[in-house]
Amino acid sequence: MNSISELQDFIINGHKHYMPHISIDAAIFGYHDHQLKILLSGYKALGGYCLPGGYIKRTETLDKAANRIVAESTSLTDLYLKQYKTFGDPDRIKWSELDFEKFSKEIGLPYIKDSWLIDQTISVGYYALTDFSLVTPKAGLLSDSCDWFNIDEIPPLLYDHDQMVKDALHTLRTQLYYYPIAEKLLPAKFTLTEIHAVYETLLGKKLDIRNFPKKLVFLGLIKKLNEKRNIGPHRAPFLYKFDLKKYTKALETGTTLT
Incomplete structure (x- = not known):
């Protein structure tokens, strides 16, 4: 006070x-x-x-x-x-x-x-x-x-x-189903598991880990990089990042993520 x-x-x-x-x-x-x-x-x-x-x-x-x-x-x-x-x-x-x-x-x-x-x-x-x-x-x-x-x-x-x-x-x-508003909650480069966890936590429900991140890739909101993150023995998932041009457009106009 x-x-x-x-x-x-x-x-x-x-x-x-x-x-x-x-x-x-x-x-x-x-x-x-x-x-x-x-x-x-x-x-x-x-x-x-x-x-x-x-x-x-x-x-x-x-x-x-x-x-x-x-x-x-x-x-x-x-x-x-x-x-x-x-x-x-x-x-x-x-x-x-x-x-x-x-x-x-x-x-x-x-x-x-x-x-x-x-x-x-x-x-x-x-x-x-x-x-x-x-x-x-x-x-x-x-x-x-x-x-x-x-x-x-x-x-x-x-x-x-x-x-x-x-x-x-x-x-x-x-x-969350129409606007990709989770961008500021992730590092610049992230794994599909990380973005999946953000959406699951914000929505308070389980999402199909096989299909939901793929939807983001299909819409072009995130793109796969030629880089991996070493997180343990035999575990090195690919990294992704937001396509900021498409992300900004989706924020303005909306896009169906379901």
Whole structure:
């Protein structure tokens, strides 16, 4: 969490720089070595976790704000980032008067009635994908912590963030069949077993190791190199790499991987 003076200025004057009642919440998924995790922000004052998020500067586009918020949480830029849903039901309250009063008391700030942070808030959901071993998580302006959690061991989340995670994961897994979004999770040169493991882990299901990588080769998204990796006695699989021209086109237009 930032200094008391920074927080106080944000709470009192933030509406001058940020758009009230609309925020961005990012489901940041991390893959590494057959593990899938999600990044969560902790709020001691509220007794729980949320997706990393923030408000949109009056000078920003939605995508620019999302990239900034994700970069602030991960210390990385240029991650794969996609808007997936807007959450704006009439009974959706991000901050209630009671929450805000409790939060102010916990962090040692005077309670400001009718703050711009209170009332119904629309949230624009984005998901991002990265290698979690490269991330240096950083708490946001209002949060106390930022940590990775295994996708199957997520603690109960505040507000409607449980549903946000479910929707983000569903969108990610659906789009994996149409967009080759796993490129940044692999080294520049990789084996078919490695790319197969990435897709299996992200999808949370078994894939036919004989056919799925061959589909990527058939579509021309990856190409075989005249190089091998020695991984043990009598084991030296060929290496592959993405065809970046075809990969970029597939990201833009989509292609069926099933």
